Every structure is written in structure tokens, then in C-alpha cells.
């Protein structure tokens with residue numbers, strides 16, 4: 001399997017974010033990159049991302065939003081380590097303001113996505129890893145992109161939930177440019193609210209998400225089963241929320257239902273938003289999926305026998321993180337009917 005990554009990933013090094021009025025340690029740490037890269041290196045051939053420029057990113061994201069991500073840190077009035085929003089736009093803002101503080105609130109949904117000196121380089125590199133892996137599947141059928149920071153909570157014009165650029169959406173749009181139908185399967189423990197928002201009115205990119213119920217779990221406002229898409233996109237979003245604490249059987253049964261929906265859609269390629277925060281050991285997860293559960297998940301998805309891009313989403317440092325990725329990639333490769 002081809003493994004794509006960007007050596008710029010460690011340049012984004014968030015330290016903390018607000019939770020109930022306290023600053024807590026930021027789990028989306030540089031350490032994740034080193035753990036995941038070391039693990040992936042045992043499962044395939046590691047290659048650096050190719051720089052395909054801004055166009056494939058701009059195919060998904062709003063130009064003003066990209067400008068803020070790229071230049072926001074440099075616009076800070078004082079010498080600071082990072083900028084975060086301190087006020088948020090109302091849900092139907094009258095206009096996009098000119099100043100940095102207003103623009104941060106306009107384009108960010110929480111305080112977990114600081115702009116730091118190296119943030120743009122890291123998020124740009126992660127997107128390029130996703131684009132490179134999408135291109136790889138035309139030759140190699142399957143590829144993995146080690147995207148850090150992750151992306152599935154980022155919408156076209158909003159950062160949030162540790163995410164800035166939606167790497168899975170960028171990969172899906174890249175593939176869609178040369179094929180009629182693409183499906184996205186999101187198996188991160190959190191609902192892929194950004195990805196859902198980006199494709200909610202589309203019938204050429206199917207979005208299926210298996211995640212923990214959001215009534216009292218991030219991202220709270222979306223992820224419910226009755227969200228099915230709008231307009232032409234009606235019926236092309238499927239949410240499969242599961243109770244907090246769900247384990248291997250519930251997780252894999254929901255994945256099998258999701259794969260059934262994807263096969264009925266008959267896509268030309270599959271993008272997997274691959275989070276490992278459904279693991280029992282994950283420090284911020286809400287499920288109890290075991291190593292055996294992830295092996296079964298790999299088997300269920302591999303058996304669908306589609307050209308597949310695996311995009312790294314969540315999964316936070318624990319003793320198990322590297323092993324979860326390695327075993328998933330190894331089994332995915334071994335189970336593919338064309339392997």
C-alpha cells in the first residue's frame with residue numbers, strides 16, 4: 001500500500017483548548033504524526049505528498065476562508081503564539097467583517113483550531129497528502145493518507161473540532177473530477193459534520209457516517225439519522241448514530257449497513273474517513289471497539305472491492321493507536337479480493 005504524508009505536519013503544534021472554562025491539553029498533538037507514520041511505515045511504502053497547488057483545495061473551500069487560514073496568524077497585532085476566536089458570529093451573520101478577531105469568529109466554530117506560525121503549512125501539506133493518495137488509486141487501487149491535522153469537521157468556510165481543511169472532501173472532489181460517482185464512508189467516532197455540510201445537496205458524492213450519538217457528544221448539532229440531504233442531495237446522506245459505549249458488534253453491524261448503501265449507489269471509488277477514536281483505549285473516544293473490531297471493520301470495507309483512499313481522521317495518543325492503524329492497513333491489504 002502507498003502511504004502518503006507531509007513532513008510539514010509537525011509545524012502545527014496546538015497546546016490547549018477550552019473545555020467548560022478550563023484550558024485542557026490539546027489531544028491533536030504532533031506526537032500523533034510520529035506514532036501514525038512509524039506504524040504506517042510497517043504496512044506499506046512511504047512517500048511524501050506531491051504539491052498539487054491550491055486549485056484542488058479551492059474546489060472545496062471558500063476563498064476568504066483559505067485566506068484567513070493562510071494569513072491570519074501573521075495579522076495578529078501583538079507577538080503571540082497563536083490566535084483563536086474570542087467571539088463568534090451569530091448563525092445568520094449580516095456580513096463578513098474585516099478585522100482578524102471578527103473573521104476568526106466568522107470562520108471558526110470553537111476554540112480548538114488555533115492559527116499558529118506553522119498551521120497553514122501543516123494543513124496545506126495534509127490536504128496535499130490526501131490529493132496525492134487520491135491520485136495513487138488510479139494505479140495502485142488503494143492508498144493511505146496520513147493527514148494531520150484531520151479534516152472531517154471542517155466545512156467549506158469553517159474550522160472546528162481540530163480540523164481546518166477537509167482532506168476527505170478534497171480527495172473525493174479530486175476523484176469526482178474524473179469519475180461520475182464517489183462515496184465517502186466516515187468511521188471516526190465523531191460525526192463528519194463538515195463533510196456532510198459540503199456535499200449535503202449533491203447526488204454525485206454519497207456520504208455515509210457511523211458515529212456516536214451527538215445528543216451529548218461532539219459535534220452536538222448534527223449527525224442525527226433524519227439528516228438525509230436536501231434538494232438533489234436528498235437520500236445521499238446517511239447517518240448511522242450508535243449509543244455511547246457501543247462496541248465491536250454494533251460498530252461492525254452499522255458499517256455493514258453503510259457498505260450496503262454504498263454498494264447500491266455503485267460508486268467508482270470510495271473515500272474512507274478513517275478515525276481510530278472509536279477504540280476503547282482512545283482518550284476522547286466514546287466507543288469500546290477492540291483491535292479485533294477494527295480488523296473486522298477493515299475486512300467489511302475491503303470486501304466491497306472498490307478503489308479506496310483511506311484518509312486519516314481522529315485517533316489520539318494511547319498505547320494502542322499505532323497498533324490500531326498498522327493492523328487495519330495490513331488487514332485491509334490482505335482482505336482485498338484483488339490483493
Ligand SMILES: [Zn+2]
Nearest residue numbers: 188190277314
Ligand atoms: Zn473523531
